[in-house]
Amino acid sequence: MEFIDAVRAGLAEVGDPARAPDMQRYMKSDMPFRGVPKPARAALVRTLFAEHPFTDRAAWIAAVAELWRDAEYREERYVALDLLAHKRYAPWDGLDLLPLYEEMIVTGAWWDFVDEIAARRVGPLVLAHHDTLAPTMRDWAVDPDRWKRRTSVLCQLKARDATDTDLLADTIESTLDDPDFFLRKAIGWALREHAKTDPGWVRHFADTHALSPLSRREALRRS
Incomplete structure (x- = not known):
């Protein structure tokens, strides 16, 4: 999926490998970090969500699920949560x-x-x-x-x-x-x-x- 590729490339670009180990230790995470601070991730997702809008609910759900299930870095799961929380898709939430x-x-x-x-x-x-x-x-x-x-x-x-x-x-x-x-x-x-x-x-x-x-x-x- 083009969006998923863009997320992974974007996180790799803005990540700071020097910060990643400390972030992983702080969170006591088995999954590694890219070293992306929250403000940088917020700026990245604003751009990515604007460039890759979803017009189909099923595709939106599939993107969230793929980001979550196939995550290699913890920030990919943070982006999955950001995508769920985006106001554009609030009407798509449901039981x-x-x-x-x-x-x-x-x-x-x-x-x-x-x-x-x-x-x-x-x-x-x-x-x-x-x-x-x-x-x-x-x-x-x-x-x-x-x-x-x-x-x-x-x-x-x-x-x-x-x-x-x-x-x-x-x-x-x-x-x-x-x-x-x-x-x-x-x-x-x-x-x-x-x-x-x-x-x-x-x-x-x-x-x-x-x-x-x-x-x-x-x-x-x-x-």
Whole structure:
């Protein structure tokens, strides 16, 4: 695909091999980096997305999937997420993309990928298709994969006053006893974000549940 070739060539051109090892170490990534800082990637994708617009939804989805699945460098997956998030293609988001998002969560398996997908991809779907996806998020909350569990907790980060507090409570309670750092951090983060809308609910939840010290500290940071 011409677009994919352009992405790979562009990342190679703007990458800094001297920075790549430090970026890989910081992210604790098995996949190598090209050494492309975020501002340079943002400038590159603006150009590439303007030069290679998609007029077909299936082709757009295929490009995202190919960038993700065949990535040799981590920045290729960042570009896949950038393509998903581009405002031009916002009308193409839909419930049928959830299996792709699930695949990206499981195979990405790290916070830099998962948090973006949870908050900006899965979250809007949960809001738009609540009756369908609330049970799915409850299922994810008890899934063996910790990144699906983290997603279930974080999927309402941007919901504000549309937050389903029953769903938030259920997903947190399902992971409450898990000692995993990323899950405990997610619980605190989700509660801290909801505290911006309903601090009383969050305080009551924190006082009536055996949160880990990390989760409680994060949840009540602004209290």
